[in-house]
């Protein structure tokens with residue numbers, strides 16, 4: 594397909610196992626043997642995460658969240674890569690990895706706290722081996738490499754999966770992370786979701802070459818995968834993580850996908866991209882192809898699809914109820930955990946703010 598529209602160039606140069614029409618193919622380097630139960634379970638993950646994400650967007654529109662970064666369209670990249678992790682592996686997300694959080698067993702309600710402004714994170718990274726959401730673009734790749742170098746020194750049976758976006762590849766932090774990962778052969782996999790946009794900046798403004806080829810210059814392999822194919826994302830990430838655990842060093846995975854929604858709820862993509870582009874990507878929907886595969890292969894019946902939809906709606910109701918029930922934090926709590934040790938400036942600000950609150954009296 595020849596086009597100047599971002600994200601619509603030829604896509605034959607990537608690993609794909611499941612075509613948009615649900616046809617299953619093979620790849621010599623990425624064998625994947627899934628049972629029907631595993632396939633239906635991946636489908637369930639995809640549907641539930643999309644439903645959760647949709648509820649979060651609605652909550653923001655109704656004033657219950659300050660902001661939300663939707664993962665619509667990127668569910669396969671996130672579930673495929675997230676399901677490739679073992680319990681001992683550690684993941685470092687951006688702010689959009691709701692599907693990965695799901696795979697790590699983070700309660701979806703806990704993802705909402707920061708966006709509702711009631712906490713600074715919402716979960717303990719050590720409980721889930723899933724770091725806190727990171728909004729400073731690319732910095733989590735450095736955290737991930739540092740963690741991976743620790744894993745290497747501990748000689749632990751684990752790898753790190755560090756997430757980043759296409760725009761982040763232009764960030765200094767990310768390039769430094771690549772240098773360190775390559776030079777130290779760190780057990781880290783960089784999973785770049787190339788969703789074609791960095792807010793309103795198209796992919797063309799980030800690189801003259803496909804992103805996965807950047808890895809060459811840092812001395813480790815790069816591979817592009819169909820980011821809307823959950824099977825391919827699972828197979829490619831599994832292999833890269835296994836390589837990292839066995840001492841073969843880092844891999845850069847470029848998951849070629851598309852941000853179907855706005856950058857965040859504060860953004861209006863109709864200002865900078867064409868409807869035509871969205872239509873092209875709708876035909877590559879990550880969920881529809883798994884459903885088509887299940888149906889064509891008779892892996893499940895209509896009852897299964899009805900049950901998953903009902904479970905998704907129940908999840909939406911549950912998340913909404915729990916979100917509205919989140920208690921407002923004590924205003925003084927924002928001064929906690931700023932520094933490990935006593936800090937004079939923070940203490941002064943704490944004192945001033947307490948005096949300000951007291952000026953309102955008791956009522």
Ligand SMILES: Cc1ncc(C[n+]2csc(CCOP(=O)(O)OP(=O)(O)O)c2C)c(N)n1
Pocket residue numbers: 687689728729730757758759760761762788790791792852856
């Ligand atoms: C260091 C830094 N610079 C700028 C921003 C503002 N910003 C927030 S998201 C974003 C674009 C990121 O695009 P990409 O890496 O492609 O990730 P995506 O949002 O598409 O998932 C920018 C520039 C930021 N959060 N941090």
Ligand SMILES: [Mg+2]
Pocket residue numbers: 758759760786787788789790791792
């Ligand atoms: Mg992007």
